[in-house]
Amino acid sequence: MKKINLFVLMLLSASVFSDTLLHVGNLIDVESGELSKAITITVSSNEIKSITKGYARAAKNDTVIDLKNSFVLPGFMDMHVHLAQEYVPKAERPAKSEPEYRALFAANAATKTLMAGFTSVRNLGDGGMETIALREAISQGLIVGPRIFTSGKTIATTGGHGDPSNGKSKADYSPPTPEDGVIDSPEEAIKAVRQRYKDGTDGIKITATGGVLSVAKSGENPQFTDSELQAIVQTANDYGLWTAAHAHGKEGMRRAVNAGINSIEHGTYMDEEIMALMKSKGTYYVPTIMAGNWVAEKAKIPNFFPALVKPKAEKIGPQIEATFSAAYKAGVKIAFGTDSGVSAHGDNWQEFILMTEGGMPPAIALKSATVETAKLLRMEDRLGQIKTGMLADIIALAENPLDNIAAVSNVEFVMKDGVVFKNNL
Numbered sequence: 001m002k003k004i005n006l007f008v009l010m011l012l013s014a015s016v017f018s019d020t021l022l023h024v025g026n027l028i029d030v031e032s033g034e035l036s037k038a039i040t041i042t043v044s045s046n047e048i049k050s051i052t053k054g055y056a057r058a059a060k061n062d063t064v065i066d067l068k069n070s071f072v073l074p075g076f077m078d079m080h081v082h083l084a085q086e087y088v089p090k091a092e093r094p095a096k097s098e099p100e101y102r103a104l105f106a107a108n109a110a111t112k113t114l115m116a117g118f119t120s121v122r123n124l125g126d127g128g129m130e131t132i133a134l135r136e137a138i139s140q141g142l143i144v145g146p147r148i149f150t151s152g153k154t155i156a157t158t159g160g161h162g163d164p165s166n167g168k169s170k171a172d173y174s175p176p177t178p179e180d181g182v183i184d185s186p187e188e189a190i191k192a193v194r195q196r197y198k199d200g201t202d203g204i205k206i207t208a209t210g211g212v213l214s215v216a217k218s219g220e221n222p223q224f225t226d227s228e229l230q231a232i233v234q235t236a237n238d239y240g241l242w243t244a245a246h247a248h249g250k251e252g253m254r255r256a257v258n259a260g261i262n263s264i265e266h267g268t269y270m271d272e273e274i275m276a277l278m279k280s281k282g283t284y285y286v287p288t289i290m291a292g293n294w295v296a297e298k299a300k301i302p303n304f305f306p307a308l309v310k311p312k313a314e315k316i317g318p319q320i321e322a323t324f325s326a327a328y329k330a331g332v333k334i335a336f337g338t339d340s341g342v343s344a345h346g347d348n349w350q351e352f353i354l355m356t357e358g359g360m361p362p363a364i365a366l367k368s369a370t371v372e373t374a375k376l377l378r379m380e381d382r383l384g385q386i387k388t389g390m391l392a393d394i395i396a397l398a399e400n401p402l403d404n405i406a407a408v409s410n411v412e413f414v415m416k417d418g419v420v421f422k423n424n425l
Contacts, residue, residue: 018061019044020418025068026400027051030370031385033363033402041072043392046418050388066425070412071400073366074386075119075146075393077373078348079286080244080265082341083109083123083148084130103130110134110145112346115422117411119393120373120383122337123150124205124244124265125162132200144421147393149377151205151244153181155192155232160223161207161246167306186231189224193235203242206232208261209252210312220249220269220316229259242378244286248316250274257283263335263376266291267327268319275330284335284376285327289354290347291339292320325358334360335376336369349408352401362405392418396425 022041029036040056042049058064084106113121123131135148156162158175163182165173176182178192193204208229210221224232236243237260245256248268256264257277263284264270270278270285278285296317298304305313328334338351355365374384382391396413414422 017044018063019049019059020063020065020420021056021058022065022067022072022394022415023055024070024072024396026071027386028071028073028366028400028402029386030073030363030367033367035071035400035402038068039072041386041394043394043415043418046392048386048388048390048392051386065413065420065423067396067413070396070398070425071407072386072394072396072413073401074370074384074390075395075414075416076117076348076369076408077120077122077336077377077383078113078118078338078340078351078369079122079263079335079373079376080124080288080337080339081113081121081345081348082125082339083113083121083134083345084126085341086344087342099128099130102127103133106130106134107137107143107145109341109345110138110143110148113340113348114144114146114414114416115411116346116348117395117397117408117414118146118348119395119414119416120147120149120377120379122203122244122373122377123148124246125154126150126152127164128153129199147383147416149202151203152196152199152201154205154207154246155181155183155189155196156207157223157228158182158184161210183228186227189228189231190235193232193239193241197239197241201241203244203262204232204236205244205246205265206256206261208245208247208256209249220252222249222252222255224252224255226255226259229255229261233260242376257281265337266320266339267323268292268316270323270327272326272330275327275332278332279330282333284372285332286335286337286376287320287324287327287355288337288339288351289321289324289358290351291342292317293354294343321354321358324355324360328358328360328364333372334368335372336365349411352405352408356405362402365405366401392416 020043024039027036027039084102131150137143138145154162178188183189244263245261247253295313299313338348370384374380394415399407401407412424
């Protein structure tokens with residue numbers, strides 16, 4: 001056996017085993033809402049190695065980051081984004097949007113999202129394979145962005161919210177298939193889920209009711225039968241995929257929750273009966289208050305929305321915040337989500353402001369974007385808290401968000417997977 005040069009071995013050992021020490025002045029425990037002072041978080045590779053009281057001395061090859069004047073907490077997670085799009089009025093839309101452009105747009109949106117302190121996102125709906133490819137590019141270090149969990153293409157029904165042929169002349173399209181995201185039977189529903197598994201998605205997104213921004217009359221009607229929903233959820237469960245249902249109307253929500261859907265998105269006309277059903281089933285609610293406020297405001301601008309969209313935006317938008325307040329008081333499980341891509345990417349933090357205005361205390365709002373989102377993703381053993389053994393997703397704010405939730409607008413420091421992507425200290 002050849003002898004190994006001891007000096008070379010020492011250099012290799014130092015590079016492999018060096019740690020990053022975060023000297024934290026104020027550490028927020030998002031589970032309890034408690035604040036600890038003068039803490040050292042030691043990060044090794046992409047994990048939190050230890051959390052100790054006081055400011056530990058660094059070994060020779062360790063890196064020290066001074067966060068003594070900051071408020072530190074886990075990276076935020078947004079459970080409802082559309083990285084490959086951002087809504088613009090019809091007059092400003094390009095004649096066509098190529099998949100390649102959407103992929104580049106998504107990469108830019110991903111960087112904005114990470115810089116805003118969101119280290120993980122759930123992308124609910126692509127035009128094609130954009131965020132599946134982006135997820136891999138980010139994980140390989142080719143693009144700067146958050147950890148992505150994606151549903152790929154949404155599954156809809158013929159003429160429903162998410163049917164890509166809505167609003168087109170019959171001469172301009174062929175009938176969409178389950179691969180395209182349109183189904184009309186339990187058999188086609190199973191095929192659509194299996195196709196998304198084949199595509200490499202992390203979960204399934206369906207449009208259980210009509211929607212606000214689709215070119216269709218109703219934003220509330222149920223759009224899947226019970227048997228179609230059961231086929232989707234059962235098949236997704238078989239393949240280890242989570243499920244999310246866009247839903248505004250009550251009956252569509254009832255069917256989706258009874259079928260075992262993991263989360264209801266928007267939930268505009270949720271009432272006490274649906275809230276009780278969701279509590280009994282353990283279903284999460286992802287409110288997206290930002291999206292409701294945004295469409296309601298834009299509906300005031302003449303010709304901003306198509307004629308079919310404007311009345312839905314005026315009606316549904318203002319209702320979401322009231323529904324959120326009622327659902328929180330009723331004890332429905334709530335996970336943070338914005339629907340960014342309707343509004344601008346990078347503004348995700350504004351949802352925290354709206355949640356607190358709707359009656360949720362800042363500590364609970366922060367928990368909804370960390371602890372609860374990790375549970376919804378089935379990643380609570382790796383994400384959502386600053387604990388030994390967790391992935392090192394850590395952010396720092398200039399002010400205490402427990403006292404002033406608007407502090408989330410100023411993220412000074414972002415670490416994801418043990419790598420520092422932003423340090424404005």
